[in-house]
Amino acid sequence: MKSPLTRQAGQPGWSLAHDRVQAFLTQTGGHLAPVVFRLGRRAVQPFSITPWADEPLPGTPPMLRVARGDFFCCPFGGNAEPYRGERHPPHGETANRPWRFESCERAGDTVTLHASLRTRVRRGRVDKRLVLRDGHAAVYCEHLLSGFSGPMPIGTHPMLRLPDEPGAGRISTSPFRRGQVVPTAWEQPAAKGYSWLKPGAVFTSLKRVPARDGGTVDLSRYPARRGYEELVQLVSDDRLPFAWSAVTLPREGYVFFTVKNPRVLRETVLWFSNGGRHYPPWNGRHVNVLGVEDVTAYFHLGLAASARANPLSRGGAATAVTLSPRRPLRVAHILAVAAIPRDFDEMVSLRPHRGGVSLTSRSGRTVRVPLDLDFVQG
DSSP: OOOOOEEETTEEEEEEEOSSEEEEEETBTTOEEEEEEEETTEEEOOBOBOTTTTSOOTTSOHHHHHOBSBOOBBTOSOOOSOBTTBOOOTTBGGGTSBOEEEEEEEETTEEEEEEEEEETTTTEEEEEEEEEETTOOEEEEEEEEESOOEEEOEEOOOEEEOOSSTTOEEEEESOEEEEEEOSSOOOOGGGTBOOOBOTTOEESOTTOEEBTTSSEEOTTEESOSTTEEEEEEEEEOTTSSOEEEEEEETTTTEEEEEEEOTTTSOEEEEEEEESOBOSTTTTTOOOSEEEEEEEESSTTSOHHHHHSOOHHHHTTOOOSEEEBTTBOEEEEEEEEEEEOOTTOOOEEEEEEETTEEEEEETTSOEEEEEOOGGGGTO
16 A cells, blocks of 8 residues: 655655544654544544744754654654764654655554664664554554664653643553652753753652752643743553553543553653743743653663663663664554543543453543553563
């Protein structure tokens, strides 16, 4: 099946569609957005697309020019510091270079888009497969890394655009072992960037995260803190069969959630971007955006910082995978939405249920949706 290049939101790429999902993958960087999920008679598009999507930005990394939705990062992070002679762009070649279209085919109840990329900085190949299934309001995302050697931080990068209403989204996750605010200078006023949280602070609940002024901040409600950028990392409980993160939007009538294998993607980075960057191309206009990024990495600090010993790795949390040309690594995650009743206030559990999952709220309401949890384990 041919999938000719089309153009959406300023970028060429490929479209993928099924009964419950319409998706678009950019050729440059392999960014996934827009994605329209059909929930009965309604349609929702939860992903962020930057306000500069149609602007010429000479000298800006392709990743930042394209930035939207979800993309695969290898190596995850800014990568400002070289590693053993390797100089990777921000979030790696996988987020910046053109992908090659391989196929888009239907088999049984699924449609699969396959694209590939051969990397140059560290030689290897990444195969991206996006799978849509009959009746599932979900995108099943797979990346297969082959031919590589050595340590590598990896990660997904879903970015949601939330309603312009304080606290509209309610953020929750499966149990985590440790939460920490980014330990280094995140944003500096001298560089026209602003953050509110206490650098390096450790926490056990998103509802009580230490702030610079000595108080605490509730990160479980967003949008909040207009004019600030924040970054925290949660170390997942790798004893769980799967881990999840969710953003419940009661007034919008749906919940967005991700599912991963916590023994492959061992942490989750939450990035709260609410107008705290006043330098180009941000210019204070990137607001109400939430990154829900499943990673094995040391925050956003890149390959060098993730590969060497750091506070998280010394505490037993892996911050890089070890790649071998003899053993390809499969990295899988699920991006999904589900319709919810208005009194479904905040998702607190996700459990297997008869070929799908049951999502339960703090208020005690449960919804059931079709989902293939085995996808993240295969």
